[in-house]
Amino acid sequence: MRGGEALLKSLENQGVDVVFGYPGGQLLPLYDMIYDSDLKHILVRHEQCAAHAADGYARASGKVGVCIATSGPGATNLVTGIATAYMDSSPIVAIAGQVPTGLIGNDAFQEVDTIGMTMPITKHNFQPITSKEIPEMVKSAFYIAGTGRPGPVVLDLPKDVQEQELDFENDVKITLPGYKPTRKGHPLQIKRAASLIGSAKKPVILAGGGVIISNSSEELLKLSELVGAPVTTSLLGKGSFPEDHDLSLGMLGMHGRLPANFAVDKCDCLIAVGCRFSDRTTGKISEFAKNAKIVHIDIDPAEIGKNVDVDIPIVGDAKIILSNLIRAISQNKMSSKSMEWVNRVKNFKQTCIPKMSFDNMPLKPQQVIKEISEAVDDDTIMTTDVGQNQMWMAHYFTSRKPKTFLSSGGLGTMGFGFPAAIGAKVAMPESDVVAVCGDGGFLMVSQELATVKEYDIPVVICVLDNRYLGMVAQWQNLFYEKRLSHTHLGESPDFVKLAEAFGVAANRVERPGELREVLSSAINSGEPTLIDITIDPDEILPMVPPGCGLTEIVGEYKTESNNSEDVPYRETAKERAGD
Amino acid sequence: MDDQRTHIISALVLHKPGVLQRVAGLFTRRGFNIESITVGTSEQEDIARMTIIAKGDGKVLEQITKQLNKIIDVIKVRDLEPENTVKRELCLIKVHSPTEKVRAEVVQYVNIFRGRVIDVSPETLTIEMTGASDKIDALIDLVKGFGIKEIARTGPTAMSRGIKTI
Structure with a gap:
């Protein structure tokens, strides 16, 4: 051989x-x-x-x-x-x-x-x-x-x-003396964590991508319900906890949901599972969860204490540690589950449900995400690109299952969404796969339309088309005196014609109410399809400026309960949180 | 934890091509300050021992050892306690010594420091000195006046005192 x-x-x-x-x-x-x-x-x-x-x-x-x-x-x-x-x-x-x-x-x-x-x-x-x-x-x-x-x-x-020729052996042995990942958490640390969590009055869980990798969503849900801890996630943790659950806070961080950012600020115990406290998740470190004792569960010991000082580190596999933690807490009946905290969080959530319905033209991204949500089911695998499209999806889209929200978090790679969707569809042919991209990122990888055509890989690409590198433009608008340096992409290309040139079906959506239907039939067509969605380039997502604490949010926040579009997000949010 | 101090890190690594690059690259990438690094064979075949001298506070050191441990070719990492560690460095010094008188003087210093002269030419003496780094510094200071042509230092290598091994 x-x-x-x-x-x-x-x-x-x-x-x-x-x-x-x-x-x-x-x-x-x-x-x-x-x-x-x-x-x-x-x-x-x-x-x-x-x-x-x-x-x-x-x-x-x-x-x-x-x-x-x-x-x-x-x-x-x-x-x-x-x-x-x-x-x-x-x-x-x-x-x-x-x-x-x-x-x-x-x-x-x-x-x-x-x-x-x-x-x-x-x-x-x-x-x-x-x-x-x-x-x-x-x-x-x-x-x-x-x-x-x-x-x-x-x-x-x-x-x-x-x-070169060799004699092939099937059952080859491998020796890796320098590689022995820890799986079981230290029992003493688990015990200490159990008693801390059990006695917490205002616990919050921060779930990262590690929860998804270790398949511990079930354990996460159990722990959350057992101790009355609302759950927020990092971007990569999205889907680890059902976001329509009462205890879900949505994503945390620079573009996080209001209840998530405030709950982490207020909590007295933060249980971080399989996350690495990236700067986009924590905001200013000295302000991060400043009232809380922190338990950090991670399989990589180097993540412990790297960005955030923690009180109780537990190194190992999240699934094993969470089950042991749940056992320790319930055996000793330690949980002093505080309904007051749970209710407070629930009530706060009610006051800031983001407004999703807009009948504006060009389309508001919230309306687009709403219609996408209505067209897909819980098992649909969503991929995103990087930039505003990604943060809109992360902020507004409701994920319910692990491994259904794929996004380039750490590196923030534009052009990830479409090829990742191809890989996801090949891996999970029974699941529907929808890539939500910006026009900038999609154009970086649009040649893969040939791949989906040739191999008949039926992914649907939603191009959120605002002709801008929206996230960079957003920062230029907010922090660089609206000097939009090289972020306008111009009128080329026509994405529908581009797709058609590859022999890929394509549609254009411009009006509210159209996308749901178009996306549903694209998914049901069983063919790769591109949908070019013309959206409003001026919509800005509220954000925490770099170097600020998680509650120092700028930008307007449009909620269901308050339709005034020019309420400053920051003031009202603090008021509602009961500061 | 905030005290900046010099740490002696001893690591056992697989004796393989690229392992030094993996370790050195990690230090650059993570912004760790490294003073010296020595590599050589160990008591076990296929395993090399690295001695790394690095500066930083407790938190930095914790990150260094953890990140080193993540390298697949690194088998073991230990921060050696300075007071329970023997640490030695080898240094070669080529001194300008054109006259009998200078040579005699240099040899005298070398003897006091328990060094050795390992090469002589009409113009130069080459000294071998093994010891603690500050002793080597002191000898270099003494012979500096004669004119130093060349210095080659290995950087310290170290191990724990007594029966302890890593």
Whole structure:
């Protein structure tokens, strides 16, 4: 067997059913072997999208996603996708071609130091110098990517190694003496946390992406109901807790929901699960949850105390720790569940339900999100791009199930939404998949319309089209004296015609009430479809300016109970919170 | 926890290509201040020992050790307590010594510091000195006046006193 075949056999042994890839010179041997194999290969139209698709596949399914690109420019194009997966702890294995071992270091054609380049953005990376190393490396790569705090692993595969003969063994052993992720939480820490949480009068839970990765949504719900702790989430935690639940506060942070930001400010005990306290989530650190004792549950010990000082850290798998915590609290009947706190939060929530219905033209994003919500079901996988579209979705869209809201949080990669949707649909063919993108981000990856057409991958792309790089423009409007430097995108392209050029069905929506119908029939058509939605470029989402505490919100907040559109958000919010 | 102090971090790492880059890159990336780093073989085959001298408060040090531990090729990391640690550095100093008189003087200093002269030429003496870093600094200060042609220092390597190992 040759090295490339050993790679394919090893992938098969790992249960890989599909890869997203793009061939090239240094991968010719491997692709020649793929020609004869049963491996499903999806040819993307840009390597970056292979990585994003593998990432979307991983986030939607919980399995390791795989992408392949050639050496040099192929590998550099993967980099953004790998870094995106790294920041959001998404398990992918990225396979890159490399020049033959004899040429490494000679600045050969299409040579780049993939190992050096990807060191800071991977959990680990491997470069086999002989083919007999391949089986162990592949097995290690999948083990590392998929366990502990998941993340990307790169395999850098020189051309000659792909062709070199080896004796293949199926049950290869891996030795990783430096890799032993902690799964069980320390019992004493769990006990301490249980008594702190049990005696809290105003507890709040902050759920991050780790809850989704560890499949502990059920435990999260149980704990929340047991102790009467309202739940807010980070962006990546969206979907870990049903957002239509009484105890749901919605997303926290710079673009967080009002009740979430205020509850965290007021709480006396914050239980943070599987989150890393990013600056976008916490706002000014010294103001963050300043009245609270903090319990931090995370599988990565390096996240403990990195951004926020915590009182009780528990390192391990969220699912195991949460179940032990629930057991400890209920056995000792420790919970002094305070209905007063729960009711106060509920009442506050009632006073600031965001206003979603607008009959304006061009369409208000709130109206757009409302109609999207009405057209999709609980199992629909929503992906977002990055910018206003993402924050509108995060703020206004109601997620009810884990792994149904996929978004590039940490790296904030424009162009993520569409290819991630492709990966999600390939992973979960039974689920509907809708990508909500801005016009800027979508244009960065629009060539993938060819991919969805060729492979008939029926994702629906909603392009929220305001002809602006909306989030940057929003900051320019708020903090740079409305000097809109290079954020207007102009009138090109016509997205409907663009889609049609690829043979992809397309619609334009301009009026309130149209989108629901158009989106429903697009989903039901079973064909890839683009919907170009003309929206109001002037709508600004209330936000916490960088460097401010979570309650120092600027911008107007339109609520159901108060229809006056020019009520300053900040004053009324503080009033309502009972300050 | 706020005191800035110099830490001696001892790490066992897999003896593999790229491992030094992984460690050094981490320090740059995370903005940790590193004074020196030494790598060499250890008592176990395929495992190298790294000694890293880094500055920072307790919080920074905690992050350094945790982030080092996350590197797959790093097996063990320990912050050595300075008072229970033996720490030695090797230094080679090439001193300008054109006359008999200068050479005699230099040799005298070297003897006091328990160093050795390991190379002689008509114009120079090369001294080998092993010891604590401040002792080496002191010797360098003394022979500076004669004119130093070259200095090569390894940076300290260290281990715990007594039966303790990492």
